[in-house]
Amino acid sequence: MILVTGSAGFIGANFVLDWLAEHDEPVVSLDKLTYAGNLENLTSLNGDPRHLFVRGDIGDAGLVGELLAQHRPRAVINFAAESHVDRSIRGPEDFIQTNIVGTFHLLEAVRAYWSGLADGEKTGLRFLHVSTDEVYGSLAKGDPAFSETHRYEPNSPYSASKAASDHLVRAYHHTYGLPVLTTNCSNNYGPYHFPEKLIPLMIVNALAGKPLPVYGDGQQIRDWLYVKDHCAAIRCVLEKGRLGEVYNIGGWNEKANLEIVHTICALLDELAPNPLRPQSSVLITYVQDRPGHDRRYAIDARKIERELGWKPAETFESGIRKTVQWYLDNREWVRNVQSGAYRQWVEKNYAGRA
Numbered sequence: 001m002i003l004v005t006g007s008a009g010f011i012g013a014n015f016v017l018d019w020l021a022e023h024d025e026p027v028v029s030l031d032k033l034t035y036a037g038n039l040e041n042l043t044s045l046n047g048d049p050r051h052l053f054v055r056g057d058i059g060d061a062g063l064v065g066e067l068l069a070q071h072r073p074r075a076v077i078n079f080a081a082e083s084h085v086d087r088s089i090r091g092p093e094d095f096i097q098t099n100i101v102g103t104f105h106l107l108e109a110v111r112a113y114w115s116g117l118a119d120g121e122k123t124g125l126r127f128l129h130v131s132t133d134e135v136y137g138s139l140a141k142g143d144p145a146f147s148e149t150h151r152y153e154p155n156s157p158y159s160a161s162k163a164a165s166d167h168l169v170r171a172y173h174h175t176y177g178l179p180v181l182t183t184n185c186s187n188n189y190g191p192y193h194f195p196e197k198l199i200p201l202m203i204v205n206a207l208a209g210k211p212l213p214v215y216g217d218g219q220q221i222r223d224w225l226y227v228k229d230h231c232a233a234i235r236c237v238l239e240k241g242r243l244g245e246v247y248n249i250g251g252w253n254e255k256a257n258l259e260i261v262h263t264i265c266a267l268l269d270e271l272a273p274n275p276l277r278p279q280s281s282v283l284i285t286y287v288q289d290r291p292g293h294d295r296r297y298a299i300d301a302r303k304i305e306r307e308l309g310w311k312p313a314e315t316f317e318s319g320i321r322k323t324v325q326w327y328l329d330n331r332e333w334v335r336n337v338q339s340g341a342y343r344q345w346v347e348k349n350y351a352g353r354a
């Protein structure tokens with residue numbers, strides 16, 4: 001079996017759902033259920049004997065140690081993190097606690113478990129750390145995309161905390177020989193994406209007739225990957241990745257934010273036409289920029305393509321259409337995540353930006 005942390009969040013939930021759709025190998029899920037953790041993402045697994053959900057913190061080494069001893073996983077896949085850049089700017093502390101201190105305690109628990117394994121099992125264990133392209137900092141127009149050897153230049157408290165966690169993972173391999181793998185992926189989008197991030201926020205705001213807040217000039221570039229392609233890449237790295245190696249994952253889909261927002265508006269106008277507002281793009285509103293806003297991210301995914309044979313299955317056009325359709329088909333899910341705590345965040349983040 002495998003242990004997956006952060007499995008009630010956006011990517012972790014997609015990973016667990018896809019894993020159990022493809023394998024019968026059981027999954028133990030560990031998630032603290034912060035505001036971003038949503039058990040509704042895993043509802044389809046209710047009663048499934050292949051899945052066990054445990055609420056808990058990756059920083060609770062005692063709990064993680066018990067789970068490891070009891071279930072004896074062959075792999076630990078670490079998705080658990082605080083993940084939203086704007087929140088890291090408003091309040092970095094949770095990012096330091098979970099992404100750095102939490103990852104440290106998790107590594108310690110895995111190291112203790114791994115040290116006690118018999119030789120055969122020891123070589124089979126994998127600790128796969130899921131990280132981000134944001135650790136590499138920002139690119140200027142025309143700069144080559146981030147390769148695995150690009151120097152770390154994190155610019156936000158979020159990316160700095162992820163960078164620190166990547167360094168710890170690397171050090172545990174180098175110093176103790178822990179069998180680790182690290183992936184650094186570009187921006188994901190798809191089902192179950194919490195509507196505080198660009199793509200789902202724009203979809204749910206447009207459906208509600210609310211402003212579509214574009215930071216600054218909207219010309220910042222991100223490299224977008226459909227979440228299920230990211231999950232497939234992680235499965236591929238888990239099975240075939242070389243120990244201690246880093247794999248950059250991306251879909252060769254660089255787009256400016258404004259272009260993304262216009263694409264979403266056009267899809268909504270086509271798939272859910274509103275006679276009162278034939279063009280959703282009238283809702284686009286330019287707001288004050290994010291402090292320290294990274295201008296451009298781009299992933300050079302040649303290593304994982306060449307060494308492991310992974311390639312994304314979705315184009316941006318097919319993935320974004322599926323995503324918009326998913327939000328149209330799952331309005332109840334959206335209503336349920338828009339809790340009181342979520343509304344308070346929206347007020348705080350957008351109040352001063354007009």
Ligand code: NAD
Nearest residue numbers: 006008009010011032033034036037057058080081187188
């Ligand atoms: P998310 O915020 O949607 O989910 C994070 C999950 O981790 C939540 O379920 C939350 O409850 C859980 N969690 C938070 N702190 C925890 C703790 N201390 N112990 C246990 N669980 C905890 O994030 P996501 O977008 O699904 O990202 C998952 C991982 O992928 C993160 O490590 C993130 O840095 C990385 N990543 C994300 C993207 C992206 O575009 N979303 C891109 C590249 C890499």
Ligand code: TYD
Nearest residue numbers: 085187196197198199213214215220222257
């Ligand atoms: P986001 O989804 O927060 O991901 P990240 O900052 O990790 O790349 O933001 C994606 C891009 O969209 C980023 O350049 C910031 C921008 N953005 C907006 O313009 N408006 C918004 O309301 C949000 C949330 C993001």
